[in-house]
Amino acid sequence: MKLGIITFHNAKNYGAYFQTYALTQVLGKLKSKNTDIEVIDYQCKFIDDDYKPIIDFSSLKRFIVSALSFFPIVIRNLKFNKALKTTVKLSKSYNINTINDADVYDCYIAGSDMIWHWHTVKGEEKFDETYFLSFVKDANKKNSYAASFGTDLIPNKYRKLYFSNLASFNNISVREKSGQFFLQDLNRNINLNLDPTLLVDNNIWDSLIKNKKKKENYILVYEVGVLTNRMINYAKMLSKKTGYKVVYLNSEYNFRNKLKLQNYRFGFSPSDFISYFKFADYIITNSFHGTVFSILYEKKFESEIDSWIKNNRSLELMELLGLEDRILNDNSDIDKEIDWNSVKQRLSVEQNKAYWYLKKVMGKSDE
Numbered sequence: 001m002k003l004g005i006i007t008f009h010n011a012k013n014y015g016a017y018f019q020t021y022a023l024t025q026v027l028g029k030l031k032s033k034n035t036d037i038e039v040i041d042y043q044c045k046f047i048d049d050d051y052k053p054i055i056d057f058s059s060l061k062r063f064i065v066s067a068l069s070f071f072p073i074v075i076r077n078l079k080f081n082k083a084l085k086t087t088v089k090l091s092k093s094y095n096i097n098t099i100n101d102a103d104v105y106d107c108y109i110a111g112s113d114m115i116w117h118w119h120t121v122k123g124e125e126k127f128d129e130t131y132f133l134s135f136v137k138d139a140n141k142k143n144s145y146a147a148s149f150g151t152d153l154i155p156n157k158y159r160k161l162y163f164s165n166l167a168s169f170n171n172i173s174v175r176e177k178s179g180q181f182f183l184q185d186l187n188r189n190i191n192l193n194l195d196p197t198l199l200v201d202n203n204i205w206d207s208l209i210k211n212k213k214k215k216e217n218y219i220l221v222y223e224v225g226v227l228t229n230r231m232i233n234y235a236k237m238l239s240k241k242t243g244y245k246v247v248y249l250n251s252e253y254n255f256r257n258k259l260k261l262q263n264y265r266f267g268f269s270p271s272d273f274i275s276y277f278k279f280a281d282y283i284i285t286n287s288f289h290g291t292v293f294s295i296l297y298e299k300k301f302e303s304e305i306d307s308w309i310k311n312n313r314s315l316e317l318m319e320l321l322g323l324e325d326r327i328l329n330d331n332s333d334i335d336k337e338i339d340w341n342s343v344k345q346r347l348s349v350e351q352n353k354a355y356w357y358l359k360k361v362m363g364k365s366d367e
Helices: 014-030 045-050 060-087 118-122 156-166 177-186 202-206 229-242 255-260 270-279 288-296 312-320 340-361
Strands: 002-006 036-042 090-094 107-110 142-144 218-223 245-250 282-285 300-303
Touching: 002 014, 014 036, 014 060, 014 270, 014 288, 014 340, 060 270, 156 177, 202 270, 202 288, 218 229, 218 270, 229 245, 229 282, 245 270, 270 288, 282 288, 288 300, 288 312
Parallel strands: 002 036, 002 107, 036 090, 107 142, 218 245, 218 282, 282 300
Antiparallel strands: none
16 A cells, blocks of 8 residues: 655745654554655745745845844755655655646545645635545545644634635544634544654654763753743842752744843754754743653653744643643642653553554544
8 A cells, every 4th residue: 555645844944844743653553564755845925935045135134133133044954854764755746737747646644733724725825625635536535633623713714715625534533623623614523642752752753863971960941922921030030049950942043042142042943843852951942843752751841832822732732741840830840740651541541543544544443
């Protein structure tokens, strides 16, 4: 059997890379000997353009900032390209005009990641239905795994497109309850499953790390979107209390943060990302996958869910695992003990559900 995955594999984003890598690892573990798995190398213009370095000439200020960020972004992109090409099996490349030629697989999985976010698939020109497997003629081949809408607010003008595309799917799995609720009008079973990064053993993540030794104690602050004052102030308070330095990781280049924050890091490789999380003493994050790796490595952590947008993805995950007291607020106590045995028991239940679903998709549910 030949199985094709379509997702945001080419986004220069840590979560996008890790969920792609994780799903291929999980499927590789569950597959039969004669199953060939690869990620469909779909070049989505909207996604590609979002991560390209540009020089902005619209004003002097924007020109200076964009010029300073140009080469750091180039270097980051090169690191992501190297990681992807050395760890994930890719198909030949396709674009919006040639994607119909990718109808060559026996089974398809769309996901994970926010592949069904209306703004992302809309782009600037037209609604891109590729991530809904519109190019696949045989509906029995269409499946999703932990696909995310990224929001619970979908404009009415796109709802018909969603339902018409997804009604033909053989199996549907989403990542958030909000997505499950949105699709209830399809009058069919909508599976709710973990992000694939939570299905992979830590030894797989550890294998990506190049430097295996911890060098120093530190507090890790990883932000996506907006680094809130609450995150900064909490990190500084914790640093004063422990004497540990604060290391700031940023998913996007931020010139202001680079100027005002010590130990500001950008453009690190996916391998370095794992290393930062594995060896941190404390973690403060507003990122879903930052929360995921804090849990996987059983760290003392706090997760900010009210920064630039409401982070329902992290909130739902922490509620699922009984970690609601890890939500960053004015009364947070990061040193409060976490019952990791209880967390692992809850996680195991959800992992088994995910494995069963994926086996079903691959025709192995009777094993």
